[in-house]
Amino acid sequence: MQDHKLKVFCTVAETKSFSKASEIIRLTQPAVSLQIQALEEIYGAKLFNRSGCIITLTPAGELLYKYAKDINTLYTDAEKEIGKITGLVKGIVTIGASSTIGNYIMPTVISDFRKKFPKVNVHLLISNTKNIVEYLNAAGIDVGFVEGDVTKQKLLIEKVVSDEMVLIMSPLHTWAKRPYVSISELTREPFIIREEGSGTRQIIEKYLTKHGLHPQNIKSTLTFGSTESIKSAVENGLGVSIISRWAAKKELRYGTLKTATFKEDRFVRDFSLLRRKTKSFSHSLDSFLVYLKSYPFDKLLSS
Amino acid sequence: MQDHKLKVFCTVAETKSFSKASEIIRLTQPAVSLQIQALEEIYGAKLFNRSGCIITLTPAGELLYKYAKDINTLYTDAEKEIGKITGLVKGIVTIGASSTIGNYIMPTVISDFRKKFPKVNVHLLISNTKNIVEYLNAAGIDVGFVEGDVTKQKLLIEKVVSDEMVLIMSPLHTWAKRPYVSISELTREPFIIREEGSGTRQIIEKYLTKHGLHPQNIKSTLTFGSTESIKSAVENGLGVSIISRWAAKKELRYGTLKTATFKEDRFVRDFSLLRRKTKSFSHSLDSFLVYLKSYPFDKLLSS
DNA sequence: TTGACTTATAACTAATAGTTATGATATAGT
DNA sequence: ACTATATCATAACTATTAGTTATAAGTCAA
Numbered sequence: 001m002q003d004h005k006l007k008v009f010c011t012v013a014e015t016k017s018f019s020k021a022s023e024i025i026r027l028t029q030p031a032v033s034l035q036i037q038a039l040e041e042i043y044g045a046k047l048f049n050r051s052g053c054i055i056t057l058t059p060a061g062e063l064l065y066k067y068a069k070d071i072n073t074l075y076t077d078a079e080k081e082i083g084k085i086t087g088l089v090k091g092i093v094t095i096g097a098s099s100t101i102g103n104y105i106m107p108t109v110i111s112d113f114r115k116k117f118p119k120v121n122v123h124l125l126i127s128n129t130k131n132i133v134e135y136l137n138a139a140g141i142d143v144g145f146v147e148g149d150v151t152k153q154k155l156l157i158e159k160v161v162s163d164e165m166v167l168i169m170s171p172l173h174t175w176a177k178r179p180y181v182s183i184s185e186l187t188r189e190p191f192i193i194r195e196e197g198s199g200t201r202q203i204i205e206k207y208l209t210k211h212g213l214h215p216q217n218i219k220s221t222l223t224f225g226s227t228e229s230i231k232s233a234v235e236n237g238l239g240v241s242i243i244s245r246w247a248a249k250k251e252l253r254y255g256t257l258k259t260a261t262f263k264e265d266r267f268v269r270d271f272s273l274l275r276r277k278t279k280s281f282s283h284s285l286d287s288f289l290v291y292l293k294s295y296p297f298d299k300l301l302s303s
Numbered sequence: 304m305q306d307h308k309l310k311v312f313c314t315v316a317e318t319k320s321f322s323k324a325s326e327i328i329r330l331t332q333p334a335v336s337l338q339i340q341a342l343e344e345i346y347g348a349k350l351f352n353r354s355g356c357i358i359t360l361t362p363a364g365e366l367l368y369k370y371a372k373d374i375n376t377l378y379t380d381a382e383k384e385i386g387k388i389t390g391l392v393k394g395i396v397t398i399g400a401s402s403t404i405g406n407y408i409m410p411t412v413i414s415d416f417r418k419k420f421p422k423v424n425v426h427l428l429i430s431n432t433k434n435i436v437e438y439l440n441a442a443g444i445d446v447g448f449v450e451g452d453v454t455k456q457k458l459l460i461e462k463v464v465s466d467e468m469v470l471i472m473s474p475l476h477t478w479a480k481r482p483y484v485s486i487s488e489l490t491r492e493p494f495i496i497r498e499e500g501s502g503t504r505q506i507i508e509k510y511l512t513k514h515g516l517h518p519q520n521i522k523s524t525l526t527f528g529s530t531e532s533i534k535s536a537v538e539n540g541l542g543v544s545i546i547s548r549w550a551a552k553k554e555l556r557y558g559t560l561k562t563a564t565f566k567e568d569r570f571v572r573d574f575s576l577l578r579r580k581t582k583s584f585s586h587s588l589d590s591f592l593v594y595l596k597s598y599p600f601d602k603l604l605s606s
Numbered sequence: 607t608t609g610a611c612t613t614a615t616a617a618c619t620a621a622t623a624g625t626t627a628t629g630a631t632a633t634a635g636t
Numbered sequence: 637a638c639t640a641t642a643t644c645a646t647a648a649c650t651a652t653t654a655g656t657t658a659t660a661a662g663t664c665a666a
Contacts, residue, residue: 018644033645074377330656331655
């Protein structure tokens with residue numbers, strides 16, 4: 001529980017944008033405008049200078065922001081303290097995750113967490129790393145999970161689990177029985193790749209380049225916009241591709257896909273947990289973080 | 304601006320009654336029940352033990368109450384600070400007043416105040432002294448104005464203006480030309496009095512008894528339920544009565560009533576301002592209190 | 607057990623918050 | 637200077653939340 005008007009106000013103050021704030025709190029922009037107008041009416045003072053694109057807090061706004069943060073902290077603390085008394089963990093945890101971890105890992109983790117804490121509602125929001133970081137900074141989400149490196153952030157970063165990018169192919173493919181394949185061999189096979197601009201495509205190209213294989217030398221037959229579509233294509237024998245082992249888990253179990261790793265260098269990266277440095281966590285979030293720390297990710301992948 | 308759910312919760316916590324709280328915040332009792340239920344749902348904990356008629360805070364309730372008070376203080380402070388910046392005094396002042404001061408003095412005072420502070424909304428609630436004290440303690444009103452003595456309260460009491468109870472009569476009455484009348488003469492004239500249980504009746508009887516005139520010796524012809532009805536009756540020559548000079552002001556000006564004071568002892572009492580000892584006042588209330596301090600009540604009565 | 611008192615529930619209404627569609631305004635690029 | 641674009645404001649409508657009246661269901665005391 002917290003004050004909705006003040007929450008909206010704080011988000012605008014932090015992002016310095018009505019539209020960005022609206023995105024973060026999952027509201028439309030006019031809704032944000034109206035809430036701010038209502039506050040300005042209540043306090044009889046303009047809270048933001050909107051001279052064009054640049055939005056700044058007025059002195060009154062600055063003042064309200066200070067109080068609003070304190071008020072929100074009290075709300076959070078009250079909830080936490082009462083949670084301690086009742087023993088019951090209850091509330092909402094909002095998680096942001098980038099594609100792979102959001103689609104293939106978090107659903108299982110969240111389900112397991114909910115078995116232990118049935119009164120905690122979990123919201124999972126899937127977006128790219130940039131947005132996750134932004135949402136997190138503006139308190140639009142409680143924690144973030146991203147793949148790859150996050151730098152220069154005023155956020156706490158912790159490795160959660162590692163991820164291996166593996167070669168996938170149809171079980172009928174000649175490589176299907178081989179434990180590993182040399183990177184140079186990739187030029188001989190039709191390769192299915194993500195669209196231009198995709199983060200996954202970028203890291204794959206970077207990896208291949210590092211090992212002397214330039215992207216233009218690849219027989220790129222198909223460009224698909226999602227991991228799911230790539231898997232389908234590979235299952236149908238249209239070519240090979242590289243995806244996260246987590247994303248291939250189900251198909252490996254069913255035997256509709258086979259994997260191979262690279263001879264030269266294993267293609268691994270980490271999934272990281274991001275959170276704000278603030279110590280003011282809700283009881284639900286606390287429980288989630290503790291739960292996560294002892295979560296057996298290894299079992300998950302091998303099961 | 305403040306949190307409505309918490310406001311309702313605090314009032315229930317302070318009065319230890321849903322129905323009494325509903326009266327104080329001018330809501331119906333079911334509305335209060337629903338708000339409390341909503342809070343209990345939010346925090347996943349019962350906040351009150353309602354075992355029969357006795358309502359007590361649960362440990363979770365105690366805790367929330369502590370936080371709620373802090374939160375409300377922050378809301379008030381924020382409003383005040385912003386008010387200081389803008390210079391504009393804006394908000395709501397809720398005044399409780401007992402009958403005479405509420406009906407005959409406060410309307411003028413409030414009108415004058417509003418000329419200087421047009422952005423302050425004033426709510427005036429007229430009730431008996433007992434209720435005023437109760438509302439004030441539970442923060443249902445910001446200040447109270449009562450006639451007569453208030454004792455044993457954890458409230459601040461300040462004399463505002465004095466009030467004289469005077470004999471009123473028709474201009475055609477034989478006493479109309481006399482500046483004062485002896486108390487003993489009252490037995491000879493038909494006397495119009497307030498109903499049993501009225502505070503005004505009580506103090507009149509007390510005064511008369513003190514001066515050796517027992518209520519049963521009075522020719523009590525009519526018993527009326529309001530000061531206005533008594534004035535009408537006296538204007539029509541049905542008898543004489545004793546009312547506050549403030550209440551008779553308009554009729555004295557128009558000449559439809561005449562007054563006399565008592566020979567033996569002037570019948571005076573004070574109107575007092577009551578407020579909580581808390582220092583957390585809104586900017587509007589502050590302004591009102593300051594305005595009141597220098598208000599020329601004397602001019603009011605003589606004008 | 608009844609009667610007075612207090613809180614809970616149900617059905618309806620009022621008020622508030624949010625949405626879509628569109629307009630206005632300021633900055634950026636040609 | 638003139639579009640183009642990005643961003644906030646406004647309007648009309650819808651959904652959600654809060655409050656009301658009427659009534660039921662408990663408690664306690666006689």
